[in-house]
Amino acid sequence: MRNKSYLSISLLIVLPILSALWLFIYSPSPIPGLIVLLWTGAAGLYFYHLNRRHRAELEAVLTLQRASVSALVDLAQMRDHGVTGSHMHRLTYYADVLCADLDLSPELRDIIARTISLHDIGKVGVPDRILNKPGPLTADEWAMIKQHPLAGAMVLDSITEDLTITNPEALDYLNIAKEIALYHHEKWDGSGYPMGLKGEEIPLSARIAALCDVYDSLRSPRPYKRPFTHEEAVAIVKSGKGTHFDPELVQRFLRLADHFAAIWNEHGELVGNS
Numbered sequence: 001m002r003n004k005s006y007l008s009i010s011l012l013i014v015l016p017i018l019s020a021l022w023l024f025i026y027s028p029s030p031i032p033g034l035i036v037l038l039w040t041g042a043a044g045l046y047f048y049h050l051n052r053r054h055r056a057e058l059e060a061v062l063t064l065q066r067a068s069v070s071a072l073v074d075l076a077q078m079r080d081h082g083v084t085g086s087h088m089h090r091l092t093y094y095a096d097v098l099c100a101d102l103d104l105s106p107e108l109r110d111i112i113a114r115t116i117s118l119h120d121i122g123k124v125g126v127p128d129r130i131l132n133k134p135g136p137l138t139a140d141e142w143a144m145i146k147q148h149p150l151a152g153a154m155v156l157d158s159i160t161e162d163l164t165i166t167n168p169e170a171l172d173y174l175n176i177a178k179e180i181a182l183y184h185h186e187k188w189d190g191s192g193y194p195m196g197l198k199g200e201e202i203p204l205s206a207r208i209a210a211l212c213d214v215y216d217s218l219r220s221p222r223p224y225k226r227p228f229t230h231e232e233a234v235a236i237v238k239s240g241k242g243t244h245f246d247p248e249l250v251q252r253f254l255r256l257a258d259h260f261a262a263i264w265n266e267h268g269e270l271v272g273n274s
């Protein structure tokens, strides 16, 4: 899309310059060539100004977007007592490590790392008594918890609809945030929820989020479980290769496990560091 607009602007500048050159060479008077050159200069300045204004507007939209996302994440965290802000930060680091190893484009890598913290945004729709229940959940309570990916996708959809966003970068951001929110509980073998997608039907962003989220949740202290050691967490992720997780991502994770451990050691919660 952006390449297309650069191409059309280049054509608008290059073609008149070529025409001016042709006029200088073949016209008996230099005036038509000068007029075309002046016109080209004015058009160039106009496009430069337009481009700067567009960049400034985009920057403002992205700043607003980051602030809104961070407010949404804070809101979700305030309700879910078992999850802390540092869990979200660590996910950003893990996702970046995996995305770099996958050689994803810098844009996609940045979007996945920034939107992964929205994975549980749909939990704002789950009642407190269920979200923070210390004991085991009933079947009905589980059914309500399992609605959170759909609720998260709806929240993110409503942002796109309400703001009538048309900028492709902002749309990519929201689409990937939605993929992660909606599909982070899907499993490679199709036994996950809410859609029961299988293998590569699950978007890559959500497969990355699932692995990072499970590793960090295993390492973290939660009201219903003790924190697992790095070795225990790695063994559990490894046992989910091809069933819970994308086998290729697990291969990469095993190779990068030291990086995951280093991120936990630097940013992990104190109880989990033991």
Ligand SMILES: [Fe+2]
Pocket: 119, 120, 148, 184, 185
């Ligand atoms: Fe979740």
Ligand SMILES: [Fe+2]
Pocket: 083, 087, 119, 120, 213, 217
């Ligand atoms: Fe999580």
